[in-house]
Amino acid sequence: MVTQKDVARMAGVSQPTVSLALKGNEGSVLPRATVNRVMSAVETLGYKPNRLAQALRTNQTNTIACLIPDITNPFYPSFVRGVQSAAEAYAYDVITVNTEGSRSRELHYLELALQGRVDGFVGSFFGISDQDIQTVEQMEVPIVRLEPSHKKIDSFWLDDVFVDNFSAMKKLTQFLINKGHIKIAIISGRGGPQNVRLSGYKAAMTGENLEPRMHIVDKFTEFDGYNASKAILKVSTHPTAIIAANDLMAIGVMRAINEANLRIPEDIAVAGFDNIPASQLVYPTLTTVERYQDRLGNLAVNLLMARLKSKEKFPRQVAEGDYKIIERNST
Amino acid sequence: MVTQKDVARMAGVSQPTVSLALKGNEGSVLPRATVNRVMSAVETLGYKPNRLAQALRTNQTNTIACLIPDITNPFYPSFVRGVQSAAEAYAYDVITVNTEGSRSRELHYLELALQGRVDGFVGSFFGISDQDIQTVEQMEVPIVRLEPSHKKIDSFWLDDVFVDNFSAMKKLTQFLINKGHIKIAIISGRGGPQNVRLSGYKAAMTGENLEPRMHIVDKFTEFDGYNASKAILKVSTHPTAIIAANDLMAIGVMRAINEANLRIPEDIAVAGFDNIPASQLVYPTLTTVERYQDRLGNLAVNLLMARLKSKEKFPRQVAEGDYKIIERNST
DNA sequence: TTGTAGGCGTTATCAG
């Protein structure tokens, strides 16, 4: 490994001088000539700074961790992508970790910071509830969470980015109502973002004096959507539109409708949530809600960097991301 | 940050003794009592070893980099997952990087090793051609590539894992032939794995004295599959089966067939390659080839670890992964 | 303008 010492020897200067020359101070205390000599030595030797040593000395690793429940869940890769590209712009590395959404694993990975491995966190913390905030506060590590809604808490370390799932689902429901649908059912789970979406649906329906038809499921796969719709379609007064709280379930809904020999959207309209890649590959293509996860990733990193670059604590930041109803052929 | 010094003070020993106690030598030179005192101090103080400092000292970071072209490409997440879970078992961290498949970015990220940030690499190197091997050799960093076929080269640092794309596609084609198809077309690109698959198709067809019908495309999206099939379907003697070199294109093929008011599989059978999540969400579900990417990820990490754990160089390793024809409703 | 000295937290090699 080529070190500053090697460079120093070659340039005929001392090692600290090399260090100085490399950081290229604009007010440069060093004379041009010296800097040039050092630089050409760096060049010919192929010196690369050892970032571990830098980190040990400066106490910052230029690395952040990105925690997500599961990289194979189609919602996350583009968030990760957004995080990585933003981080790269700041010359930061990203360690991506699958937490399985479990609290213990989330807490476990937060220890990466205590081991001096990362400077901060970005990601989706399902497990860490508001009562863990104390723990987090005393770790004194900046964290930016990806949340389903605006949470009001006090903290000097926990920032949030969020998309307003409530109004997104409210708007999606309203969109169907405006299309003339009266009997609109929803299939949704109770956890995390899905619960918030459920409320949005309810708000839209009751706001128009329509009766909410809610079908609660435990898990959120295509299969769960399929099963739930089977039940829904059995009833003779079945709805003319079904909303699923995510695209995977919506695709299951579509299959059930197909098998019942009903047409989409003529007999029953279907809408989903998330705009996963598959949503435009199914037939008919699925109306859904885009959350611009890549931008959320960017946003999250920007908030994190604001903290990392600032020497002083400052109160919690919350940034809202865009969403958009994507109208396709299923409605 | 709690350091060994703090622990030492609390346990009434010197700092190096703490270091000794922690690594729990089985032949333990240290008396039980001392170890216990140290351990309880570790416990109460919540000491976590600073891995940067360890890395600086030992010259190994316990981190590997996973290079892939694009995390949003549905093929990769489960490979990454496999890599991460295997690495975790070895107590290694994984830094995942998107290279865009560009040679310059791949070479750039290989510098992570020179910066002392990672111990080795795993992933898909599209850009690094065989002529870069010299460069790689003199970096003296272990790399395990995910390759589309068995490549015979000499190296002490480059290992490969691969799935035999040639025989997989040959088998898939044979599968269709056995179903009675005579006129079977393929839509494929020329690059990387697709080229190998193309050869497999050709081998199967000529082996049965059937005329290959090859449609070469430049890119490999759903849209490209759609366009290519439009052309194919125009001809009156159109094939009774279409193979696409990946699932995304196959799904495009299915759409084109739908729009031509033909039935799948009665009029035309369709098969893809990769078993991406969407392939079982489309209607009808798509017959395709599973490559068990998660296992490949595991395998790759295992090969890498063999090198990292061994103090001596040894000749190149090549490991073959499984594949399987997944028969679904499109054939 | 440059070099010397000290230290970041750890491990390894010695004496004692």
Add this chain to the structure above:
DNA sequence: CTGATAACGCCTACAA
């Protein structure tokens, strides 16, 4: 059995 001591590569005073 244990405690100094040095070293990993780098950065930051401060002194020359």
